[in-house]
Amino acid sequence: MATAARPPASPAAVGPGDVSEVELSEAGSPDLGSRSSGSGSGGSGRSMAEYSGWVYHIGVNSIGHEYCHLRFLVIRGKTVAMYKRDPHDHPGLEPIRKGAVAHTLMVEELGRRRVNHGDVYVLRLYNRLDQTKKGEIACASSGEAQKWIEAFEHAKQQADHDLMRGVSRNRLQSENEINLDCHRPRVRRYAQGLGKLVRIGKGPEMLLRQSSDLRNQERVNTNFGGDTGDAFEAHExxxxxxxxxxxxxxxxxxxxxxxxxxxxxxxxxxxxxxxxxxxxxxxxxxxxxxxxxxxxxxxxxxxxxxxxxxxxxxxxxxxxxxxxxxxxxxxxxxxxxxxxxxxxxxxxxxxxxxxxxxxxxxxxxxxxxxxxxxxxxxxxxxxxxxxxxxxxxxxxxxxxxxxxxxxxxxxxxxxxxxxxxxxxxxxxxxxxxxTSDLPSTVVKSKASEPLLIQSELEDSEPGDEFYDALARGESFEDEDSDDDDAVTPKAGKVKLKNVSWAIAGLTLKTSKALVETSELVTNSTPVTVDPSHFHGTLHRAKSENDPNSWSAPGGEKFMIRGKTYLTDYTKVVGGDPLLKLIAVDWFKVNERFDSVALHPKSLVQSEAAKKIPFILVINLQVPAKPNYNLVMYYAAERAVNKDSLLGRFIDGTDAFRDARFKLIPSIVEGYWMVKRAVGTKACLLGKAVTCNYLRQDNFLEIDVDIGSSSVARSIIGLVLGYVTSIVVDLAILIEAKEEKELPEYILGTVRLNRVNPDSAVSI
CATH class of the missing domain: 3.30.530.20 (START domain)
Structure with a gap:
């Protein structure tokens, strides 16, 4: 996509130009990072990257008119500011909106939308504790939208860092989240110039086709296996x-x-x-x-x-x-x-x-x-x-x-x-x-002219209002940050070990024993977990072709990170799951069903389940008419080692869990187009959809709200159309990011064989 020159001052005839450079500020400089990102003014040594570029601020005002304004957005640390022009070209320019990002901010992709005579990709920003507080921005390409999502994610990490450092609550309360909703004092001004401001098609012909090409630095994501899938396919x-x-x-x-x-x-x-x-x-x-x-x-x-x-x-x-x-x-x-x-x-x-x-x-x-x-x-x-x-x-x-x-x-x-x-x-x-793909941002080792934004976050225009998204504090752990950037291979390739199946089988058995030793407390008497003592609403398969059933396959069809992944990016065949699948429930509900484990009739509340050292409950909430809940129960025969990766995941923060909770799908049998839609790539569920966690007694429940993502809703809608003819395998694991956490291991698996929606039990 061609990139135009930097837009002129007039907002009625501008197009997004080259994004400004990313600047890493030095400690002690009077920049945004030191003023409002919890860095401190002199001495912390924590530098902040700036993300900036052109976006479209879209919405509907109180008199029912749609608006779409070209705006220059700047994210620095956890502070966000929106300008009518590029502030780097206009020193002293005041932002028209500004605020701080809190850990409760959610960013959802709404996909492609036609705006006047062009297509844009829309992002919805909202407070997960109060979804009435929301706003939308749009980008010229899907890739650019993804980069803005990453920028907001980094800002959320900075907010978590501030909580960890013990920034005073009064200061946090004074940092109001940026409000993208239209407000009444400005509506009258919009209405007076409605013909000029609303009809963005009157601007340059390529206004909606140009991209700010936001980028922090060129990266290759190795979370998902490079050019190879994480599950074996039947195609030859x-x-x-x-x-x-x-x-x-x-x-x-x-x-x-x-x-x-x-x-x-x-x-x-x-x-x-x-x-x-x-x-x-x-x-x-x-x-x-x-x-x-x-x-x-x-x-x-x-x-x-x-x-x-x-x-x-x-x-x-x-x-x-x-x-x-x-x-x-x-x-x-x-x-x-x-x-x-x-x-x-x-x-x-x-x-x-x-x-x-x-x-x-x-x-x-x-x-x-x-x-x-x-x-x-x-x-x-x-x-x-x-x-x-x-x-x-x-x-x-x-x-x-x-x-x-x-x-x-x-x-x-x-x-x-x-x-x-x-x-x-x-x-x-x-x-x-x-075909140009040159980076539009540069990371500088020395701080250049800093971009100043008032740290007091007061209103820059009369009537500007901000909502307070500060909620319950969550501790921040270093493990929450995505450290894959530090180990990214230059070529982005993932190697697979070239070993025979006999040797691989021996390796799997050995690694299974090592995983149990490190993740579970081995000096205690194991509890015998017999799946026949637990009964869910979906029955266990009696044979390979038994429809509307579940089974627990091994992990040999999945590829996971090996012991040397951080040095040679090698993936190995998965071993037997650490946890045992004991039951599966298949419910249909009118409203979203959270906290399944707390239901009086839940399997987790039974006397037999209370004797199990630990139970992992995965509650996949499927949006449809009616809604469905697929609930899987995984049991550990021994207590979980508190210092292990699994232990830190069970008792960690939601941010840590979101950054590690991974699922690998594989359509074993089914229509080929459904296979292509689902794919075989591992997915960090906490990054793709909203996950809510419930930790009590001897269990952890993860409620996966598939309907929280437009992409996931679209895929699941396609899958439901063929679900009675599909055999799907799922592998659940915790992503390993450090050498001591490798090799990865599979927490649990499940095979769903031609599940019938009509068989779901109403609750």
């Missing part, structure tokens, strides 16, 4: 032939759950994933004409949410000339951005009442397909990504082509779709302005 791809320099593969494993043959085309595109993603989703036909020979004439039919829409397209067969007439089609698109920065786009043929069959056109179906766009870690400065287009094709058609090598395949819809990867590669090759 065989190279078939090359079209236009793009390799075509066929899945010869014939996985269950698919109706046809899977093909994929794979190519390297010289651009960053964010830019390629934007181009694939863009409906501008003049741009699509340059790389897309089939679905170039598209128009939006309906936006379902920020991650899901329906489009209509037409095609006149000028090149695939064995067709006899014009064709049209309707298909849906769902997209997700993983925590590793990779994009997945699902495209499925569909119907829509607004686009019935049209006279003069033959309605056809576009093959179900998926895009996967992942950064390619290279040593060069030019960005590159691997683009994979996977689609389903009729077995009979593909079989005839392979036997006869008929040229008709090269005049078919599947061929036109597979060729899109080659089109993208050439499109970016001849548009070098779109």
């Amino acid at each position: 791809w065989r190279y078939v032939r090359t079209f236009n320099g793009i390799r075509i593969f066929e899945d010869i494993a014939n996985p269950k759950g698919g109706k046809g043959i899977l093909l994929k085309s794979v190519g390297v595109v010289g651009a960053n994933p964010d830019t390629v993603f934007e181009v694939v989703l863009d409906l501008d036909k003049h741009k699509r004409y340059e790389w897309d020979m089939l679905t170039a004439d598209l128009e939006l039919v309906e936006t379902i949410d920020g991650y899901y829409d329906v489009v209509y397209g037409t095609y006149e067969p000028k090149y695939l000339n064995w067709w006899k007439g014009k064709k049209d089609f309707v298909f849906s698109r769902q997209w997700f951005r993983g925590q590793d920065g990779a994009y997945t786009i699902l495209q499925s043929p569909t119907r829509h009442n607004k686009r019935p069959p049209k006279h003069g056109f033959e309605r056809t179906k576009i093959n179900p397909s998926t895009w996967e766009i992942r950064r390619l870690n290279t040593t060069g400065s030019s960005p590159k990504c691997v683009v994979t287009l996977m689609l389903e094709i009729s077995p009979s058609f593909w079989g005839r082509w392979k036997r006869r090598h008929s040229s008709n395949f090269e005049k078919s819809i599947p061929f036109a779709l597979l060729s899109q990867v080659a089109g993208l590669r050439e499109y970016f090759a001849v548009n070098p302005a779109l």
Whole structure:
């Protein structure tokens, strides 16, 4: 995405320009970090990074008008300030909004939204203790939105640090959280200039298509296995032939759950994933004409949410000339951005009442397909990504082509779709302005001219109001910070140990014994935990094909961090789970059901459960109509070592738990598009969705609110549509970040076999 010059002073005609440099302030300098981030004015030595760039402040004012204003946002330490212009170019400029970030601040991705004549990616900021206190900002790209999320996360860590350092409560209470809601004294001024301020389309044509490209420093996230998944998949791809320099593969494993043959085309595109993603989703036909020979004439039919829409397209067969007439089609698109920065786009043929069959056109179906766009870690400065287009094709058609090598395949819809990867590669090759990936921020070792923001946080305009998000204090531990940056490999690759399965099996048994020794108290008599004594509402599988049931598989299908991960980034095959799965409950409720373990009829409240040293309760709250709760109970046969990683997780702060609670999914059987949506990457659940923790007696309950994330809601909606034909494995673990915590171990696993929503028990 091209970056414009720095915007002029007039807010009615500005576009986001180059983001300013990140400055690390030295201790004792009169900057924001020393004034309002708990650093102290002289002596702490703790330096703060500044995140700054252009965003769009959007919302609805009290008279019902939508507003979208271009604003320059600065996050320094835990303090946030919003300006009409770049304060680095205008010294002494007062912020129009300012405040502090508290640990109760939540940032939710709302996905893609059409604003006037452009698409933006919206972030919702709210107080988790009072969700009426909220506001929205928008970014020009999904990648930029993710970087702002990381910036706010660092600000929350600074707030936790202040609590740990014992900053006085009076001072914390005086630091009010920034208020992004519109307020009445300013509404009248907005109304007077409504035509100029609301219609942002009157600004430069590229106003909504330019990016501030916020970045702290170039990093490669190794939490999620680099370019490999964290669970083994059943696909077995065989190279078939090359079209236009793009390799075509066929899945010869014939996985269950698919109706046809899977093909994929794979190519390297010289651009960053964010830019390629934007181009694939863009409906501008003049741009699509340059790389897309089939679905170039598209128009939006309906936006379902920020991650899901329906489009209509037409095609006149000028090149695939064995067709006899014009064709049209309707298909849906769902997209997700993983925590590793990779994009997945699902495209499925569909119907829509607004686009019935049209006279003069033959309605056809576009093959179900998926895009996967992942950064390619290279040593060069030019960005590159691997683009994979996977689609389903009729077995009979593909079989005839392979036997006869008929040229008709090269005049078919599947061929036109597979060729899109080659089109993208050439499109970016001849548009070098779109491929820039140079860092827009610089980390300086010496403090430069500091950006001053008043530490008193008083109102800069009459009528500005802030809400106080300060709540119960939480202690801060060094383990809460994400230390992966310090051990990031230059190439971002994850190595897998090349050992035989026999040796791997011996290693798993040995590591299992070592884990039990370190995590559990071994000098005590173990309690015999017999799962047959515990009964949940979902029954245990009697056989491999028993539907609507659960079982407890081993960890050999999952990849976890090995003993030497911090030095060579090696992942190893997981061993047997540390905890034993004793029961699974499957509930349906009208309202969200928290604190399951405290329910009088809960398994945890039984006399048999009270004799167990420790029980981990995982409560997955599934948003639907009605809502569902999948509750898993894991038991330890011995008491937990308080000084172990598990012990620190059980009795640690919520921030520490959020930074460590990890889940690895794997669809064993099911429709291939559901597999692509769910993926096999490990996910830090505490970073992706809201997790609430209940620690009492001999148990810890984790309530995972899947509905708190728009992305998670979209994925779970897709999964529920196929849930009765899906076999899914889940592995739960605590992420290891320090050498003494390695190797990782799997806390528990579960296999859910074709769960039926109608069998859920009402409570």
